[in-house]
Amino acid sequence: MSSRRYPDEFKVEVVKQVTERGRRVKEVAEHLGVSQHSLYAWIRRYQQPDEEKQKQQAQADEIRRLNAQLREVTEERDILKKAGRVLRQAVRVRYAFIKDHERAHPVRRLCRLMDVHPSGYYAWKRQPDSRRQREDRRLLGVIKQSWLESGVYGYRKIHHDLRDLGERCGKHRVARLMRGEGLKSQTGYRRRPGFRGGRPAIVAPNHLQQQFDVSAPNQAWVTDITYIRTHEGWLYLSVVLDLFSRQVVGWSMRPRMDRELAMNALMMAVWRRQPDGPVVVHSDQGSQFSSHDWQDFLKAHGLVDSMSRRGNCHDNAVAESFFQLLKRERIRRRIYPDREEARRDVFDYIELFYNARHRHGYIGGLSPVEFEKRYFNRLASV
Template sequence: MSRQPRRHFTAEFKEQAVARLSEPGATQTSVARELGVTPSQIKGWRLELAAAGSAEAIRRQQVEAAELAELRRENRRLKEEVEVMRKASAFFAQWAAMNAKLEFIAAHAAGHAVSLMCRVLSVSTSWFYSWRAAAPKRAERRAAREELLPRIRAIFEASHRRYGAPRIHAELRDQGIRIARKTVAKLMKGHDIRPPRRGRRVPRTIDSRHIFGIAPNLLRRNFRASEPDRIWLADISYVPTDEGWLYLAAVKDMATMEIVGWSMSARLKSSLAVDAMRMALQNRRPAPELICHSDRGIQYAAGDYRLLLKVNRPGLPGERFVQRIMRP
């Protein structure tokens, strides 16, 4: 016997059914028979309406109940998504490759829906299933790569532990073994086969071994200035870039802490300091009493830099302009 579908009644229908009870001779049984419902339903609607006060109140309760049910479903979904992300964060901490997401989904497929994890981790569901179907072939390739590990170790030891992935890859190629250099690097990294790291050469910006004179120390480590353009500090620094070191010469006003002149170059040469000071002089045109303080490197002791400070022209420092070379 097939099960009859459950009927749903609107708040207006219930209100009209209860209203008919007030008609002469009407009972719960007679009204129920006329409407095709049970007397217990009529009784329940009557009690519901008496408690709510009106059909409109019942409608609001129904809407609120539906919204509450939807919010509870949404809450359960969000809780599961949060749980997936919590597990994923601990899982991804052990992996660096993009395949980590796929590995995670495969590892937790028994506890969470694949579609949900794919949505949370922004992974195509079809991509995941294709990746999982190709797992046997990946295992074969992985086993073949692992067989090369003894050869890689032998080449590494024969080089007195100095060869990195590029040289070991070249040796394998000379032996007739076809393998990608990235694969060699991945195997070496996975088994902690690596030559000792060489420290990165840090450029020296101070070369005090020169024939130029050293100016006297006028500040004696007192770098305070009461007003602008009284004390300038000149220095050279360096910035690492993908194409090598970039050198930066700057001139700072010790009263305002403002950079009043600067220059950049890929080469450390005397013109770097000259260009930075020339910009500062053109921008500020200080009084002759200005003291320029720098280290005793060759860039600040060379003739071009000294000559710039002694140039006697309108609006620029005269012969009384002083350069101080600081001892390290």
């Protein structure tokens, strides 16, 4: 395995396991099936000098500072958009606006933008409700009872009910109170237009047909893309799995979900597996998998393109199952400050845990690497 070619993205992440996570070279080499000599060569080539790390750290700090300023300016812009004509109205109206939005934005920032003093706002907030507000609350209780009894009435019929009960109020007041509580008439609904059965793939037919059981490696691969949330933004992950052992044979991570993301994962799979025959590569009909670059790469390497019907995710259930496992066992237990930290953790899960140690029920409680090792040992003994 050590003589095979590996992409630079793979080598960089392997080096980080030693230089940044403190793992031993021997341990990492054994897990990944590469020689220690190759791993030391990768470290000499890809390890960053201290000055460059300090420079990158300074740049990262500056980017975080600018992002914080940008978030603050964006938040103030959003507040002013919501305010509308409130700025030109009475102080009590601006106080009401602050009260409605204080859970989403800091009170002092709202007061500064509304041109009021925080102490004045808190004094107004401590004041008891006006007689009109108390009457609105009482009237709203009667409105809710009438609406619950009918289940379908709008404000006009609710207004008639209130008049029959002896309440003196206008229909527009009833409409305002119902709108504030989200109460509205049941007007029915119509089905949105569109074909619900899933359209056949235009680029490639479905060769997989949900046949997830294969008898040997490199007969059928499935690929898909998911997203990972970080405080810096989304990190997109594309993987390629071999249906024989459920091993992740190719992956790539990028801040954008473009065709290069999918292409890098597929190229890693080809470099690592080096298939000597046609392999079915199944995907959905996303733009990343229908590009000319994707189709040309498949043809150049003897890979058979296969796609699900539009809106039908059952044929890609294995990839979806892996993503659910990744998020349940690792991602949902973490809070990633940036994409780089997420990359390191996802690499650790895929290469050092899932492929090498994770016990998979589909393959008899073995890890994907161990399952393939036993398969090749049986072939050699025959």
